[in-house]
Amino acid sequence: MFEWKREYETGIEIIDSQHKELFKIANRSYKLLKNDMVTDKYDRVVEIINELLDYCEYHFSTEEKFLIDIKYNKFISHKSQHEEFIKKLRSSNLNDIDDNQDEYLMDILNFFIKWISGHILSKDMDYVRFNNSIK
Template sequence: MIKWKDEYSIGIDRIDDEHKKLVEIANRAYEILNNNFYIDKYDKIVEILKELEDYTVFHFNDEENYMRQIGYKKFFSHKIEHEEFIQKIKSVDLNKIDYNQDKYLLEIINFIVDWLVKHILEKDKLIVSDK
């Protein structure tokens, strides 16, 4: 589970709100992981992965448009990181998930949280400090 911290804010309300939505998606994945009433979580996992993919595509496009508007110098390297994240989500083997749902869901959650926090703190904050 991840809680939004003020230190994650980059100071651009729209982008901060989108980051909060990504945190919300990660937290819902965590809730699925810990819900013992779901005997088979496969459909829920597929649903959360699809939402994550769709929302990150939307968010990354929005963030990249903002970077282009301000003439951000590190745009291309930043865009590559976004593309790598989306490829990682798209490359999840749904067949493997079905055999050990909790293990793979935990791996997905850890990947999302680690990447998101690191990316915000190390890359996204540079967008506003580089203006």
Template sequence: MDVVWSTRYNTGIQLIDEQHKELFSTVNELRTSVQAGADRQVIEHLLDSLLRASARHFASEERFMGEHGYPDLAQHVAEHAAMLTSLKELQAKFLESHHSMAMMVPTFMEGWFKHHISDGDFGFVTFLKARGLV
């Protein structure tokens, strides 16, 4: 089952929305590749891409939040750091036992996306809207 992008995840911030869509797409590509029995190198590349895209996205969000004085920035940064740590741990476990661990990544990311975008990112969007910035 794919991680499905929905308009309910639209933040109204074009860069953030594009990055969220990229992350959803990478997770879906990873899931499809694992289910199809793709080569280990393909999966490793996708995991690495997911990790890099996540780190890039988090840096964008954090920079944007910092520029606008978002009061919950520290909490948001902590959530990002925890997710990156979890993703790196899953990646390391994949290197030990590749196929079974690879399917855990899309499942983990799907749950994290749904929670983080709906709860965390929309708190920032509400903050920006109250100031007429979005």
């Protein structure tokens, strides 16, 4: 459901590769959401949230190191967006997940896809332009 598009490419191999992995996690989440054969998805939803948290922390660390290396002038605001994303994922209420698993998973997916696609197309492309201008 969530397709990687050429417009998401930063031209920075490691970052594009990690962004693609985030889309893979979203697609696995969507498959779970649509799987009517699994009636209790609680454990899997928690696993997805944890996987997303772990991978985002890894990716953000890679991206932030790159931004420091190029002396990106908007590093602090970029890092702040990463921190807000992690904070949102960490605020997951396990009781809310258990009460309505599909709805909760859909909310996480909507938040994630809206954030990641918007972040890549706006904020990440800004540092790409910055990097290209200093070369």
